[in-house]
Amino acid sequence: MSTLDTETATLLIDFIEKVGLLRRDMQQKQDFEKYEARFTRVQQKLDGLAERISRTDPEFAKALRTAWTMPARSLAFRNARHQKELKEARADAPAPPDETSGLRGSEET
Numbered sequence: 001m002s003t004l005d006t007e008t009a010t011l012l013i014d015f016i017e018k019v020g021l022l023r024r025d026m027q028q029k030q031d032f033e034k035y036e037a038r039f040t041r042v043q044q045k046l047d048g049l050a051e052r053i054s055r056t057d058p059e060f061a062k063a064l065r066t067a068w069t070m071p072a073r074s075l076a077f078r079n080a081r082h083q084k085e086l087k088e089a090r091a092d093a094p095a096p097p098d099e100t101s102g103l104r105g106s107e108e109t
Contacts, residue, residue: 047065
């Protein structure tokens, strides 16, 4: 079980995804070399955090590592999960009343 509440865990993963996306963009634009040492230190800190979290919540630690190493994939999976939840919520919601059903009775007279 995670020691973080769900909202905090989601925010942390979102933050790590954003930094991971920044790192990826900098690598693609060849700007990474100037900041490579800083990103290496960020990765070391993240590895330490994930290692600590893995003692109590291995799945969350895995999600943190994925958010850093494959941020686009992590984001895509979170978006897909969110879309599934929205679809399920819509399916569980009661259907709106049929507006034409009230008119039939008055039209028949």
